[in-house]
Every structure is written in C-alpha cells, then in structure tokens.
Amino acid sequence: MSTPNTEQVLAELTRVLEARKQNADPKSSYVASLHAKGLNKILEKVGEECTETLLAAKDAERNGDNQHLIMETADLWFHSLVMLSHLGENADAVLNELARRFDLSGHAEKAARNNQT
Numbered sequence: 001m002s003t004p005n006t007e008q009v010l011a012e013l014t015r016v017l018e019a020r021k022q023n024a025d026p027k028s029s030y031v032a033s034l035h036a037k038g039l040n041k042i043l044e045k046v047g048e049e050c051t052e053t054l055l056a057a058k059d060a061e062r063n064g065d066n067q068h069l070i071m072e073t074a075d076l077w078f079h080s081l082v083m084l085s086h087l088g089e090n091a092d093a094v095l096n097e098l099a100r101r102f103d104l105s106g107h108a109e110k111a112a113r114n115n116q117t
C-alpha cells in the first residue's frame with residue numbers, strides 16, 4: 001500500500017472519530033471512552049501529550065533522533081482531534097482556518113487580531 005497523503009489521513013481519521021463518537025462502546029473503543037469520561041478528561045490528555053511533546057523536542061535537539069518526537073506529536077494531534085470532535089468540530093475547520101491564513105504574514109495576522117480587540 002502506498003503512503004497515504006496528509007488529506008487522506010486526516011479525512012480517514014475524522015471519519016473514524018465521528019463514527020466512534022456516534023456508535024462505539026467505551027469498553028472496546030478508546031475514543032468512545034474519552035467521550036464518555038467528558039471534556040475535562042480529554043483536556044487532561046491534550047495537556048499531558050503537549051508536555052510529552054515538548055520534552056521529546058528537547059530530547060530530539062540533544063540526541064538528533066526525531067522518532068520519539070514524531071510519536072508524541074501524533075499523540076498530541078490525535079487527542080486534539082478528539083477534543084474538537086467532542087465540541088462538534090473537526091479537522092476541516094482547522095484546515096480551513098490555516099488555508100485562510102495562506103499568504104498572510106504572521107506579523108500582519110497578529111496586528112489584525114489586536115485591532116479587533
């Protein structure tokens with residue numbers, strides 16, 4: 001099987017996450033078990049994975065091996081997608097927001113945000 005592209009991976013994961021949220025038994029599905037435990041548990045996992053990712057990045061800088069960092073970042077992305085799903089959103093909303101920012105400098109975007117407040 002060829003390596004799936006970014007769009008295919010996010011689309012398939014989004015489909016599976018939605019199906020697990022709707023139909024799955026928390027005893028057999030980790031995703032369903034997170035939804036059953038509620039938002040605070042999901043946020044706890046996002047926070048944990050965020051910290052683990054930061055530590056893995058520092059290790060990667062020290063030892064030149066990015067493999068652990070990639071695993072931790074995958075955990076962080078996955079739990080962030082479960083968080084979005086729990087709140088009725090999905091990866092498309094984030095991808096659309098990133099697409100909206102194409103060709104917009106980070107400095108200009110930040111200035112526009114500050115002018116809104």
Ligand SMILES: N=c1c2ncn([C@@H]3O[C@H](COP(=O)(O)OP(=O)(O)OP(=O)(O)O)[C@@H](O)[C@H]3O)c2ncn1[C@@H]1O[C@H](COP(=O)(O)O)[C@@H](O)[C@H]1O
Pocket residue numbers: 013016020024028029030031032074075078
């Ligand atoms: N991508 C993932 C994925 N990444 C990480 N994880 C799980 O996330 C958990 C977090 O890791 P931890 O080491 O923090 O787990 P833990 O210590 O057991 O967790 P806690 O006791 O602290 O809650 C592990 O159980 C991982 O297996 C994932 N679980 C599921 N998926 C995807 O979601 C789909 C649906 O999963 P199920 O709902 O389990 O069928 C799967 O087919 C995958 O595509």
